[in-house]
Amino acid sequence: MSSMSKEVKPESVSLCPLGMTAAPEQELLCIFGTGDFGRSLGQRLLQTGYRVVYGSRRPHSCGPLPQGAQVMSHEAAAQSAGVIFLCVHRENYDFLETLVTQLKGKVLVDVSNNLKKNVYPEANAEYLQRLIPGAHVVKAFNTLSAWSLQNGPSDASRQVYLCGNSAEAKQQVVETATKLGFNVLDRGTLSAARELEDFPLQLFPEWRLPLRLAFGLTAFFFFYLLIRDVVYTYVEQDKDISFRIMVSLANKVFPIVSLIMLSLCYLPGVVAAFLQLYRGTKYKRFPDWLDRWMLCRKQLGLLALGFASLHVLYTLIIPIRYLTGNQTSVFDTTMAWRVDSYYAMGILGFGLYLLLGISSLPSVSNALSWREFSFIQSKLGYLTLFFCTFHTYLYGWDKFLRPSYYKWYTPPGYMLCLVVPSVVMALKLVILLPCVDRSLTRIRRGWERTDPEGDSKKSLLT
Numbered sequence: 001m002s003s004m005s006k007e008v009k010p011e012s013v014s015l016c017p018l019g020m021t022a023a024p025e026q027e028l029l030c031i032f033g034t035g036d037f038g039r040s041l042g043q044r045l046l047q048t049g050y051r052v053v054y055g056s057r058r059p060h061s062c063g064p065l066p067q068g069a070q071v072m073s074h075e076a077a078a079q080s081a082g083v084i085f086l087c088v089h090r091e092n093y094d095f096l097e098t099l100v101t102q103l104k105g106k107v108l109v110d111v112s113n114n115l116k117k118n119v120y121p122e123a124n125a126e127y128l129q130r131l132i133p134g135a136h137v138v139k140a141f142n143t144l145s146a147w148s149l150q151n152g153p154s155d156a157s158r159q160v161y162l163c164g165n166s167a168e169a170k171q172q173v174v175e176t177a178t179k180l181g182f183n184v185l186d187r188g189t190l191s192a193a194r195e196l197e198d199f200p201l202q203l204f205p206e207w208r209l210p211l212r213l214a215f216g217l218t219a220f221f222f223f224y225l226l227i228r229d230v231v232y233t234y235v236e237q238d239k240d241i242s243f244r245i246m247v248s249l250a251n252k253v254f255p256i257v258s259l260i261m262l263s264l265c266y267l268p269g270v271v272a273a274f275l276q277l278y279r280g281t282k283y284k285r286f287p288d289w290l291d292r293w294m295l296c297r298k299q300l301g302l303l304a305l306g307f308a309s310l311h312v313l314y315t316l317i318i319p320i321r322y323l324t325g326n327q328t329s330v331f332d333t334t335m336a337w338r339v340d341s342y343y344a345m346g347i348l349g350f351g352l353y354l355l356l357g358i359s360s361l362p363s364v365s366n367a368l369s370w371r372e373f374s375f376i377q378s379k380l381g382y383l384t385l386f387f388c389t390f391h392t393y394l395y396g397w398d399k400f401l402r403p404s405y406y407k408w409y410t411p412p413g414y415m416l417c418l419v420v421p422s423v424v425m426a427l428k429l430v431i432l433l434p435c436v437d438r439s440l441t442r443i444r445r446g447w448e449r450t451d452p453e454g455d456s457k458k459s460l461l462t
């Protein structure tokens, strides 16, 4: 009996009510500053199971804090925890100089941002490290807003970037951020702090060039067509057709801008290919302007899709008004082929345009392999460009032969917009020639053309 009871004993221990077992000690973290960011961070930490202590200038009169948090003086708070989140603006870091002893060996997380770029000669985190050399400064959480911290990570704010010189200190912050539900991206040493501090100051950087371009092209073609269509008719024929500005003229501008911008998505790729062929290597950097251009191709394409969608919408409403007139004309088979092909190219082009736009969404592109993605964006992209360009050629048909279309000696807008896509497609055709394609493929697989002159000079020297 006694031996049996001995065997049963351990099981009875594991069956004890949960509340009776000793709960593991929750880690205590410290936050300096009881402002917006400090409060939001404290609340999230408490919800995740940490204990939180605030260090404040006014521990007895600071505003409402998350339930369960303690508040004390900076000195006392710093002594109680190993990791301190500094939720104070950089301008107020001076008070830390009095805490050099208490902060020695502690992990100091700098969450600060500035209002503008390059306000200070060094990054806030580097300044902090210089101020408290004994602490391990880690820059983190600055790319999140107090609001997103409070609401928990969502897709748009799931990432925490960090950097710091101490691997152990970074590891502690990584663990905390991961527990809070964030994905952590380590950007290296504290020298990356300025880059992280500049992140939140960015305002759609990759959209700037495409937006400027879209605005410039729209303005140019609007005034160009306004003069050619409305002003010309008024001056030469004494007819006021200014009402056309709202729909007809707009519907000429949108497809023009759309086609030019779509071809501008593909032009840098072609230019880069020719540059590689000319240099005989892929290991030389592209010029900065080409790099920047290539980096904003997605935005160029999305804006082009926007203009194409406007063109579709406007085209749908235009016939309603114009078709109400009783126009009878003799049936012409050639013309019927032209018009039907014109619509077919437009519809197919727009369908593929939509596919390009959808596949550029991160959620879709992440589900595609690199080969699938490049098949859609490159092969189908060129097909889209071909359909849309052909659609425009069919629109023009033989108008380029008729002098009446060159009002005031200016070519029609559609003719101007065909220049860039035609050039892009012609250059692409050259690249597709087997001899050119072979050389380009070899270069892209690492082959380099050696310079015979350079080689002979080298051999003379040796």
Ligand code: NAP
Residues within 6 Å of the ligand: 032, 033, 034, 035, 036, 037, 038, 055, 056, 057, 058, 062, 086, 087, 088, 089, 090, 092, 095, 111, 112, 113, 114, 141, 142, 143, 144, 145, 146, 147
């Ligand atoms: P805040 O609401 O103005 O709070 C700052 C806190 O700093 C104050 O509540 C105060 O806390 C403390 N403080 C003020 N003057 C001080 C001084 N002279 N000496 C010592 N402590 C002082 O600012 P916040 O929005 O929370 O931002 C705090 C930090 O987080 C900033 O560096 C900011 O760049 C960064 N940040 C904020 C956000 C955001 O969405 N708000 C986002 C990313 C990063 P006590 O009165 O308790 O001492």
